[in-house]
Amino acid sequence: MAESDEQRLFTEACLHGLRAKLCDDLGFLDRFPPEVAAMARKVADALEVPELAAT
DSSP states (O other): OOHHHHHHHHHHHHHHHHHHHHTTOGGGGGGSOHHHHHHHHHHHHHTOOOOOOOO
């Protein structure tokens, strides 16, 4: 895969992962090719906000 193709894949996955997270619809990612969907799920997981510990 050419470097520009890898960058495009990464950019597309980031955008789809962000959209899926903001819309709270990870099933939306199922309509994309497997490599895009897998990377987008990682992006969405990374956007997870950890809960603060009770003090």
